[in-house]
Amino acid sequence: MAATLTAQQPPNEASSSSAGPSSIPGSSAEVFKKLHPSQYLSRFLTKGYRPDGRKIKGWRDVSINVGSISTAHGSSLIRMGDTTMVCGIKAEVSEPTAQAPNEGYVVPNIDLPALCSPNFKPGPPGDEAQTYSNWLNDLIVSSSTLSPSSLVISPGKAVWVIYIDVVCINYDGNAFDAAVLAVMAALKNVRLPKAKYNEETTQTICSRTETYPLQLGRIALSCSFGIFSSTHLLPDPTSYETPLLPTTISIALDEDNEACLIRQEGLGGIQGKSGERVLGEAWNLAEERITELREILEESSL
C-alpha cells in the first residue's frame, strides 16, 4: 500500500532527530556527531579526511546545467556537493538616471529561502543572504564582469535592467562560491532580444527573432576556505563544518588569475604559519580549483 509506505519509520524517530532522513538515530557515531561536533571533525582530520569522505584539501564535485528555466533570459542550475543553486536572469527596460544617461542597471540578489536549510526563517532576506548579495554586487561591479555602459538601448532614454536572482534550493555550505559560479554560468547563457527605441511613441520594441549575448568582461570565480582550530585550512566547507570554522577566507580570481576579491574574516590564523603563508597556500589551492571550475563552466556553455 503506497499510502502507508513511509509509515514504516516509527513516528517518534522523526520527532527526536532534526537531521536529514539518512541519519540513523541511536547509533553512537550519530549521537557523537551531534553532541561533540568539534571533536567529531577533529578526529576525521587527524586521519586526513573530512566527514563527507573527501581528503582534507579536497573539493566537492560540481555540475552545471544551463538554460533550463524558460521564463528567464538566461539561467543556470549548479550543484556543489549537495549545495544547489538556481540563477535566473531577467532583463527589463527602464530609464537611466539623469546622472548616468549612458548606464544600465545590474541588480544581483542572493536569496537563501527557508526551503533550503532548517536554519533560515521565512520572510525577508536574512543577514547571510544580504551579506552575500553585497559581495556579489561588489564582485560584478568591481571586476566589471558586466559593465552598465554595455546595457544602453538609447542614451538617456532607455536602458536594460539586468536582474540577477540566485535562489538556493539546498544549503550545504559554501553558498557564496556556488552563487558566483551560478551567476557566471547564467550570464554566459543570457540572450537579449534586439531592442529599438522609438522616439515618437517613446517605447522600446524588441525583436522576436534576433537575439544577442551579453558583453562580458572578466569572469571571476570564487573559492572559500575555513580555518579549523588554528591548525587546518579546509577548502569548500559544508554546512556541518561552517559553524566550527571561526576564520574564513574567500578568494575570487579572473581568467589571468588576478584577484577580483579577497576577504578574510575572523581573527584566527594557523599556528606556526604567518598570515602571508596561509593566504599564499589558499591562493595556490584556489588557482588550481578555479582552473578546474573554468573548464566545467566552458563545457556547460557549449
Add this chain to the structure above:
Amino acid sequence: MATFDRRRIPAPEISIPPIYEPEAGPSTKTKRVDRSDDDESPIFLKTGLISQANGSGYIEAGGVKIACSVYGPRPKAPPYTPQGTLNLEVKFAPFASDPRRAPLRDTEPIHLSQLLTQSLIPLIKLDLLPKSSIDIFLLVLESESESSVENVLSNGLTVASAAIADAGIEMFGLGVGNVITSSQKTDNQDQNQDQDDDEEHKNNENKILLGSIPALGKITNITLKGQFDLNQAVDMIEKAFSESKDTHTILAQSLLEGAQERGIGAEEE
C-alpha cells in the same frame, strides 16, 4: 515604492518587461501537438533531493516546476497546542514567470499558501503531534503563463504530499491535485489536465481543480472557475477524480523509488 528596501540590492523604481514587436505571420502557438486532448500531462516527480530537509520533493508538470521541502515535526514555541501546527509558505522565484515577480510586490503567494494549507490539513494526522510544528516550503521555479494558478496549486499539492510522506510524517493518504479544463468555444469536453500556452487559455474557460485522496476515495478540495451546467461540472469532477488515480500511481511510484535509493524499506522486498 515609497519605502526603500535596505535588505536587497537597489533596483530602479520602474522597469517594464520587454515589449515585443507584433508577430509577422499567423500565431504559431495553436494547439499542442505533443499529446492528444484526453492524455494527461506528463509528470516528473522525485523525492529526497534537498538533503538538508526532513523530506522533500521536486515536480515538473504542465509548465510548472516546483521544489518543496518539509521540516519537522519540530518543537514549537509555546503556547502549548494539543495538535500539531502546519505552516506552509509558497514562494515564487523572481524569474519564475513573465513578467518578473519583484520581491515584496508579489502578493499572490499569500493566497496560494492559504488554499494549499486548506487542502493539506485533512491529509496529515496532526493530532498525533502535540507541541510540534510542520513547516512546508514550496518554491516555484517556473510557471509558464500568468493564468496557470491552478497548475501551481494542483502540482503544489501533489509535491507537498510527496515531501510530507518522504519526511516520514503520518498521513491518512497521499493527496494529489488535478486540473481539468473544458473548452467553451467548441463545447466539446476537451479534457486537458493543464494548459501549455496562452492560446489555449483563451479558448478554455472552464476549469476544475480537484484535490483528492485517491487511496481513500475522498475529495479534499474543489475549485471551480467559469460557467458550468450542473451536469457538466459533475462530469468534469468525475473525470478529474479518475485522472487523480493515475497521478496517485506516479506519486506512489516515485516515493518507492526515492525510498529504495536511500535503502529504506529494502529488506521488506
